[in-house]
Amino acid sequence: MSKVSPSMTESLLPMPERSKNVVMGNQSFISVLGRSIAGELYKIRRRAMSKVLSTIAIATIILALLFTNWTSSQPLPDAIYMTLSISNFVGSILFIILAGTIVGGEYSVGTIRLMLTRGPTRLQFLLAKLGAMLICVCITIISLIGIGIITWMLLNLPVGHKIDFSFFTGHWIQHTILFILAIMLSLFTYSMLAVCLSSWGKATAAGVTGVLIWWFLENAISGLLALLGSRLQNAFGNFLATVPDYFIDNNLNALRSNQQNYLMGNSAGAINDLHAGIVIIIYLVVFGGLTWWSLKTRDITN
Template sequence: MRPILAFEYFKLRKWMTTWILALILVGLIVLLYSVLWSISGQERTFGSHNQFTSEDLRRALFLQSAVPFSLSIVGSFGIILSVVLAAGAVGSEYSWGTVRLVATASRGRIRMIAAKLAMVCAFIAAGALAAVIVGVTYSAVITFANGGANLHFVTGSFLLDQLESYLRTLFVIAPYTALAFSLAVIGRSTMAGIGGTLGLILVEPIIGALMREAGGWWHEVPRAFPNSNLQIILAQNKLPDVLPRFGPSEEELARRGAYSWELAALLLVVYTVVFLVLALVAFRRRDITTG
């Protein structure tokens, strides 16, 4: 299995799209930090009741909140990039006409698809970690530039919280990554994976909002949507209230009657497993002699 993993690693590392996606994610982190740092230099107030000042915003950009804020960006916008990576990694084999050759060299279809999926997951985890490193570095610049260099908050429990936030973020990316991977396998193309998954990401909140407005039993349906449960998990990553949130708050989720985070996690696991099983079954049964 190790040679197959090394081969898939080599392909993803040499694939230009991988580096473009990484640059987009890093650039987004830098852009948002730059904009917020600029805003924090203005004399103004923020919040629905103007309860926050520019000083509050600047302090929220300090190191203590760097990891969860960076991960909130990854958990919201990084999902789209992970979808492109997952769909492209498997769909490109069909577009290049190399799927039969690679499957033969891997000595089995399942070994090939498992190695490809493992490398996609590894690159996504590395990308999320790179985003955190960039966010922490930029936050360190802001912290030291504003005289907030006290690191007394760095304790064992604090570091454990940051690790849990990182793992939660990777966890919520998994269902959509698995869906993109599965659709690319079933549709034999990168565009099937990207188009189908991004279409779902786009329409889920819209359809969910309409169903909640309809009331009755319709109101209960969106609670089972992947996006609804993803937001429940992401809400566990604590952010200062003054920082922008890219999803509903815990209060908003409670008003919607959201599930507990344990049930939300279970549903996301079920979605991920179902999508991956569909991909494996489809690829195992498919005639790939024609590519």
């Protein structure tokens, strides 16, 4: 009786023809990452939550501009600044919820087991989530600026209020772009924190509530340390007073305020842009590193 090894049997069997509907793309790291980001964006677009969050953001911008125009007719630059300020405040909360959902939901439903066995590495899985969040942040801010400008025009142009383009200078364009980038960085930083906490807690609630608690504690501790520093009046008190300069919210607020002060002619804040930028980059590296380490060492079958 002849014995045939499984490898010989497999070599003798013809390979099935691949369906014409199956397209095998480039398997390089960047190509797989790009397709993973596209898949994440598709999932975000299909979620009912993303539509609800978008509606809330748009309605908030329109209502805010309607309310201000009931009292006075504001110039276009002020309407843009108000749109950006509201987008930063509302967007922080909305993107925290969205970031916590797209990561924590993978663990609660169990789809992360399937995703990590279908080709992309754990690093690509993480970068796809962060890349999708960054793209969503950029699209949202640009869209809300457009909605704010259109709303302002609908409220003011029909009553004869003309646009004064004297503000449209190179100085204004430069610092407005930097102001927009600072807001995008702020939203992305809190989104990354939500991704990190959701990954560690393996739940949406861990990311959302964790960031909100972090936010509250930073503000409370900043006020407490400032009070202690003013009371002690010594070297240790000065040290306590400078500790809040390394908190996330204070540095993000400094990046926004410094650009806003340039636009409005006010004095710059206590934290300069270089200090704030370095601190935020360190936070982003730490959050990204902790998230990758948790994904790399975790047994997803448990």
